[in-house]
Amino acid sequence: MxxxxxxxxxxxxxxxxxxxxxxxxxxxxxxxxxxxxxxxxxxxxxxxxxxxxxxxxxxxxxxxxxxxxxxxxxxxxxxxxxxxxxxxxxxxxxxxxxxxxxxxxxxxxxxxxxxxxxxQVRPLDVGQANDHFFINIAGCGRITEITYEVPSKMKTALGQLAYYMKGLEKIPQLGAIHLEVEAPNFGFSGKAMLCLICNSRRVGGFEKLAPEAEPDDGLFDVILIKQSSIPDIVKLATQALRGEHIHNQRVMYFQTDRLKITSNERVDLNLDGEYGGSLPKEFRVLKHHLRVLV
Missing domain, CATH: 3.40.50.10330 (Probable inorganic polyphosphate/atp-NAD kinase; domain 1)
Structure with a gap:
């Protein structure tokens, strides 16, 4: 053999x-x-x-x-x-x-x-955004731009601290963006701070950002944060560390296997921490598309 x-x-x-x-x-x-x-x-x-x-x-x-x-x-x-x-x-x-x-x-x-x-092998869902694929997270909103704006040399030298430094620098620019979100069981049109499409619970150091997400359940866990002030965002981030943010009145949290997001302004997309083009995008779950060693 x-x-x-x-x-x-x-x-x-x-x-x-x-x-x-x-x-x-x-x-x-x-x-x-x-x-x-x-x-x-x-x-x-x-x-x-x-x-x-x-x-x-x-x-x-x-x-x-x-x-x-x-x-x-x-x-x-x-x-x-x-x-x-x-x-x-x-x-x-x-x-x-x-x-x-x-x-x-x-x-x-x-x-x-x-x-x-x-x-030891398990099946793994893959997210598709038009002709790009992602495995963990797709996000749009000013705060999501941080991950692909941190230079690789800075990441190599400082690790997670590089993201926090960039985040502090970004705070004054954290304005809301106009989003239209359409899914079979959900609709939203208005100003939002952030939209995250998650395939697993853990995103960017937050262990429980999408507390019900599983990487092989055939579903996205979507988090949409309505227009908020900077103090509201800081409070939400604190709650997110404990997984309690999904009960906040400014947060909409739902599951779906497909959705479409559009905007009347230029909004860039972050796919697994990398630049993923700009809206509009259609997202769908490719259930068990890969097998992964765990």
Missing amino acids: SKQRARLIYNPSSGKEMMRQHLPEILDILESAGLETSCHMTKGSDDAREAAVKAAADEFDYVIAAGGDGTVNEVVNGLSSAPIRPTLGILPAGTSNDLARALRIPRNLVKAAKQLTKF
């Missing part, structure tokens, strides 16, 4: 450059478990997606994304568009690692590699 093949796609600058340090040991762990493993080091924007497209075309059994949420998003985009999709693995080497934490993948890279070699 031929060995199973894995393609490891890694971002060398993710999470204070941890992958460079641990790469030989990780490769040894994967090879010892019977995975014939080859590497691709990403060299720039969209490189991880192209590498994942090629790995799927080359019929690898597994594609392992080693990096932050942006690297995972690119790999998911590459795999999701393929007719035959390898099983996804994640080595969380980034700043937030939202999906990895939701799937209880260890933060330590060596422990995570050992966990992958247990070959």
Whole structure:
């Protein structure tokens, strides 16, 4: 019987450059478990997606994304568009690692590699926004622009602190935007601070942002925050740390497998922490579109 093949796609600058340090040991762990493993080091924007497209075309059994949420998003985009999709693995080497934490993948890279070699697989929903895919979160609103405005060198040096620094800088600009949200069981038209379309509970360090979300239930958990003052936003953020924000009168929270969002102004979209174009967009859940090692 031929060995199973894995393609490891890694971002060398993710999470204070941890992958460079641990790469030989990780490769040894994967090879010892019977995975014939080859590497691709990403060299720039969209490189991880192209590498994942090629790995799927080359019929690898597994594609392992080693990096932050942006690297995972690119790999998911590459795999999701393929007719035959390898099983996804994640080595969380980034700043937030939202999906990895939701799937209880260890933060330590060596422990995570050992966990992958247990070959425990579960199905994973993928979100689609027009022709882009996302795995954890799609968001629009001024505050969501923070994640793709933080330079990668700043993220490498400061980690999560880089986001908080950018957030403080953004506070004066946190105005409401006009949104039209249409779903089979929900409609909204008016000013909003934020709209988040979640596939898992954990987003940007908030463990319970979408407390009922599961990454394989075939549903998005949507959070819409109505127009609010800065003190209201600060209070909401405090409640969100405990998962109590969904009871706030300014928050609308619902589940759906598809929705459409439009606006009469320029509104950019954030997909898994990366720039995802601008509205209008149609979103739908691709239930169990990928398989992932957990």
